[in-house]
Amino acid sequence: xxxxxxxxxxxxxxxxxxxxxxxPGVAEGESREQKVWARAGSSAVLPCHLSPxxxxxxxxxxxxxxxxxxxxxARQEPHVVLEVGYSxxxxxxxxxxxxVSVQDSALRNGNFSLRIDPVRxxxxxxxxxxxxxxxxxxxxxxxxxxxxxxxxxxxxVVENEPLLLSCNSSHRANLVETxxxxxxxxxxxxxxxxxxxxxxxxxxxxxxxxxxWRCQLRYSDNEIISATYNLQILGFDGPTNPVVYAAAGSAxxxxxxxxxxxxxxxxxxxxxxWSRLAGGLLQDWGISQNSSSRSFPLHLPAVGPGDAxxxxxxxxxxxxxxxxxxxxxxxxVTPSIQGPVSEGSRLLLICSLTHPRGHERFQWKHLxxxxxxxxxxxxxxHNLEGHRPQMGPTxxxxxxxxxxxxxxxxxxxxxxxxxxxxxxxxxxxxxxxxSPPTIFSGQVTFGLTLTLFLLLTACVLALALQKRAxxxxxxxxxxxxxxxxxxxxxxxxxxxxxxxxxxx
Numbered sequence: 001x002x003x004x005x006x007x008x009x010x011x012x013x014x015x016x017x018x019x020x021x022x023x024p025g026v027a028e029g030e031s032r033e034q035k036v037w038a039r040a041g042s043s044a045v046l047p048c049h050l051s052p053x054x055x056x057x058x059x060x061x062x063x064x065x066x067x068x069x070x071x072x073x074a075r076q077e078p079h080v081v082l083e084v085g086y087s088x089x090x091x092x093x094x095x096x097x098x099x100v101s102v103q104d105s106a107l108r109n110g111n112f113s114l115r116i117d118p119v120r121x122x123x124x125x126x127x128x129x130x131x132x133x134x135x136x137x138x139x140x141x142x143x144x145x146x147x148x149x150x151x152x153x154x155x156x157v158v159e160n161e162p163l164l165l166s167c168n169s170s171h172r173a174n175l176v177e178t179x180x181x182x183x184x185x186x187x188x189x190x191x192x193x194x195x196x197x198x199x200x201x202x203x204x205x206x207x208x209x210x211x212x213w214r215c216q217l218r219y220s221d222n223e224i225i226s227a228t229y230n231l232q233i234l235g236f237d238g239p240t241n242p243v244v245y246a247a248a249g250s251a252x253x254x255x256x257x258x259x260x261x262x263x264x265x266x267x268x269x270x271x272x273x274w275s276r277l278a279g280g281l282l283q284d285w286g287i288s289q290n291s292s293s294r295s296f297p298l299h300l301p302a303v304g305p306g307d308a309x310x311x312x313x314x315x316x317x318x319x320x321x322x323x324x325x326x327x328x329x330x331x332x333v334t335p336s337i338q339g340p341v342s343e344g345s346r347l348l349l350i351c352s353l354t355h356p357r358g359h360e361r362f363q364w365k366h367l368x369x370x371x372x373x374x375x376x377x378x379x380x381x382h383n384l385e386g387h388r389p390q391m392g393p394t395x396x397x398x399x400x401x402x403x404x405x406x407x408x409x410x411x412x413x414x415x416x417x418x419x420x421x422x423x424x425x426x427x428x429x430x431x432x433x434x435s436p437p438t439i440f441s442g443q444v445t446f447g448l449t450l451t452l453f454l455l456l457t458a459c460v461l462a463l464a465l466q467k468r469a470x471x472x473x474x475x476x477x478x479x480x481x482x483x484x485x486x487x488x489x490x491x492x493x494x495x496x497x498x499x500x501x502x503x504x
Contacts, residue, residue: 033126033141037169039227040148048140050110050128062086064111064134065102070126081127082114096123112140116166121146124170145170149215149229156265158320159207159235165200167215167227174220181214207235207259207355234317236258236324244358245412245420248332252303256313258294269317272296275312305330308354329355331412331422340427341400349395349424351410360412360419362393366408367423400428 038044046067064086068078080098082093084107088278092100101115109263112131116123147169147495157163167178179189185192187200194201203210210233216226237257246252254274262270272287287296296315302306308330314323335341336348351362397404405428413422 012202023329028216033435035038035143035145037145037147037225038116038119039064040121040146041118042143043115044119044123044129046114046129046142046144048112048114048131048142050138053447063107063131065107066130066132066396067100067102067114068128070128078128082372084151114142116144119144121148121170145218147225147227149213149227151229151231155232156234156260156317156320157205157232158269158322159233159259160204161417163202163205165202165213165215165229165231167200167217169199169217169225171225172216172220173223176220177218178217179218181210181216182209184214188452206240207233207237209233210259210401215295216263230258232264234265234320236322241260241325241327243327243329243355243419243429245331245336245353246300246303246329247420247422248304249302252300253493254298254300254311254313254314254328256298256324258315258317258322261292261294262317265318270315272313272315274298275314276309278306278309282288303328303330305354312417327355329420331410331420333408333422333424335424341431343400343402345400346399347397347404347426349408349410351395351412351422356416358471360414362391363413364390364392364395365409365411366404367409372391392428398427404426404428420485 007451036046036049065082065084067081067083069081070078080091081093081096082102084102085091085153088104092098096116099116099118101117102112103115106113112129114127114129114491123144124146126141126143129142131316133139133141147167150166151157152164152166153161168263170480178195180195180200187195189195192203198215200213200215210231212228213231214226214228216224216431218224229407235258237259238255242255242372244252256272256274262268274285274287276283285298287298288470296313298311298313308328311326311328312323313326314321330353332352332354334350334352337345337349341347348363351364353360395408395410405426408424408426409421412426
């Protein structure tokens with residue numbers, strides 16, 4: 001019986017002990033200290049709430065909360081941070097107003113947590129909450145530690161300019177190790193990234209270095225603290241050394257686009273201008289100021305080989321200036337025969353690039369569409385076979401024919417795909433809009449020859465008939481008449497002489 005009584009006594013004792021046990025961040029008769037870490041500039045919540053066993057009963061109307069801060073030094077007297085009276089009246093310390101708050105809707109549910117937004121490095125210290133409801137008084141103790149990540153020089157960071165990320169905390173133990181992570185990946189120490197005593201230096205930051213950086217600090221007491229920082233780098237979108245490909249005679253737009261809007265850094269003064277050094281002369285193009293845009297392209301209405309080269313874009317954002325070079329490469333076609341080409345001639349079309357990088361590929365293609373006449377189907381299929389795309393910068397047409405008339409395109413390709421293209425219009429002397437098919441050319445020649453022969457024969461016969469019509473039917477009589485006429489004249493003259501002699 002005594003043994004049974006002892007067991008029951010111990011059981012009730014344990015139950016009573018568990019009922020008064022303090023959970024982390026739970027306000028009960030005894031307080032337990034917690035540790036909360038927050039990055040300077042972010043928000044922090046210092047937890048203080050009733051245990052779940054008290055949640056079944058709603059708190060009385062007369063409930064007050066008083067948060068005090070003991071500061072970083074143990075000798076420092078505690079001072080009021082925030083007080084919420086029975087009537088709901090709030091009192092806040094001026095140095096922390098309006099950064100501290102408690103949720104009204106959570107108070108009646110037993111949540112007295114203190115929110116600080118944003119956290120500052122001087123907020124470090126021990127915070128204590130005293131909650132009075134009815135006749136009971138409970139307390140919470142939470143120690144706030146601050147980890148600070150600083151950037152030097154301050155934002156905005158300009159591409160290719162050295163920067164330093166520093167990471168430190170208010171923890172009093174000795175720092176043993178510092179690790180840096182970029183977008184979740186551990187960053188090894190190399191020639192570009194140097195880590196020492198909680199700091200990371202980036203000698204030539206690129207646009208790829210932007211994003212989330214996390215520092216992890218490990219101390220001699222095995223305390224591990226980490227914080228993140230979103231690094232923004234002001235530079236240019238696109239590749240580092242862009243090349244724009246344009247056909248000779250066409251328009252070209254040279255890009256100059258910032259990675260961020262200047263207004264995102266609170267900067268409203270933005271100027272941009274383009275320049276180019278050609279033939280010893282400096283050409284300038286001014287771009288209007290526009291802080292609401294991050295794009296400042298240069299438009300060239302018509303380019304030629306003389307416009308190819310390197311262009312310089314300089315953008316002033318506040319007190320900082322960034323610049324980049326853009327190369328204009330012009331694609332041209334040079335024919336071996338200038339002007340219209342005679343049919344049957346040998347023609348070379350040479351596609352050239354003013355600023356090759358060594359990995360370009362060329363492709364020739366005939367752009368003219370096939371005829372729609374069904375009678376020319378055989379000839380069309382033959383022409384398409386002869387106009388398959390050809391690789392290489394030079395297109396050779398051994399014997400130019402009417403099917404080669406039209407537009408030829410030379411395309412330039414690189415590892416990233418098609419870079420640009422140029423077109424060339426081929427004109428052939430005597431070319432017709434729709435030339436007859438090759439299979440009928442022999443019949444046409446034979447018909448023309450036969451027609452000319454018949455016309456010539458008709459002309460010869462006509463001349464012969466005309467000559468025959470003028471000649472007499474009896475050529476012997478024509479001679480007798482010619483002899484008779486002079487004899488008649490002689491007889492008349494003799495008779496006249498005889499008459500004159502008789503009269504005498």
